Amino acid sequence: MRSTNGGSGQLWAISDLHIGYAENRALVEEMRPESDDDWLLVAGDVAETVADVRWALGTLAARFRRVVWAPGNHELWTHPRDTVTLRGEARYRHLVEVCRELGVTTPEDPYPVWEGAGGPAVVAPLFLLYDYSFLPPGCATKEEGLAYAQGTGIVCSDEYLLHPDPHPSREDWCLARVAETERRLAELPGDLPAVLVNHYPLDRHPTEVLWYPEFAMWCGTRLTADWHRRFRVDTVVYGHLHIPRTTWHEGVRFEEVSVGYPREWRKRSTPPGRLRRILPKPSSKETAR
Numbered sequence: 001m002r003s004t005n006g007g008s009g010q011l012w013a014i015s016d017l018h019i020g021y022a023e024n025r026a027l028v029e030e031m032r033p034e035s036d037d038d039w040l041l042v043a044g045d046v047a048e049t050v051a052d053v054r055w056a057l058g059t060l061a062a063r064f065r066r067v068v069w070a071p072g073n074h075e076l077w078t079h080p081r082d083t084v085t086l087r088g089e090a091r092y093r094h095l096v097e098v099c100r101e102l103g104v105t106t107p108e109d110p111y112p113v114w115e116g117a118g119g120p121a122v123v124a125p126l127f128l129l130y131d132y133s134f135l136p137p138g139c140a141t142k143e144e145g146l147a148y149a150q151g152t153g154i155v156c157s158d159e160y161l162l163h164p165d166p167h168p169s170r171e172d173w174c175l176a177r178v179a180e181t182e183r184r185l186a187e188l189p190g191d192l193p194a195v196l197v198n199h200y201p202l203d204r205h206p207t208e209v210l211w212y213p214e215f216a217m218w219c220g221t222r223l224t225a226d227w228h229r230r231f232r233v234d235t236v237v238y239g240h241l242h243i244p245r246t247t248w249h250e251g252v253r254f255e256e257v258s259v260g261y262p263r264e265w266r267k268r269s270t271p272p273g274r275l276r277r278i279l280p281k282p283s284s285k286e287t288a289r
Helices: 022-030 050-061 088-102 142-152 170-186 205-209 213-218
Strands: 011-014 039-042 066-069 121-125 194-197 233-238 245-249 252-256 276-279
Touching (some): 039 121, 050 066, 142 213, 205 252
Parallel strands (some): 039 066, 233 252
């Protein structure tokens, strides 16, 4: 890679591949870089089983110069159809080791520097979870929020499949992840912009368009709401919401890059599985391919 803004290669992003669906697996089989120097950011929810995660990330790592992965909630599920029965932290660490075998960068590795076109920029994959602080209107506590969600019939499957072991709760795990990640981000060089890659949006504003607003409880934490200002952030890349779009918040670009489920992407006018270009920055008429 070259270390100037005119360097080769492009930095692409995608998330929520959900390859348990045959149609989505076929999309991954067709994903290709445009040059030998292209990187790909994968912002979580690749699949529910370790074998499927290994296949998808291994397939992509064989094609792109570098693949960077941030975990989603689905990878962390202890799903009844997965032969790997690890829970919580142990499952996450196992996935990190799988990624390292494949040469895929994880949140536990040194943050790489993108030195291709539009760079240089630090690329920071994050693993932060959520803490139920995106509460529905009128709710003051997690318990009130969960009761409200249950009354609407909208409850995330994490409540049954995502175990926080050995942490007392998912919000405790989230707090620990936020503290460690905040420490690492504070150590980034001040002369380089950063591309933050997380499964969940770092600010609540993207959840304002959810069809079911109560689902926001499982979409992040208020503890990261100022990170795009505190740190020198160029772009926040995220998924989870299955609402691919570009928003600007306080001068910072937020890119939701999810594929989503077939029942969702079939309704869209754009072809599914298109990679979103992060760097060099696309024009307003060119946000994906």
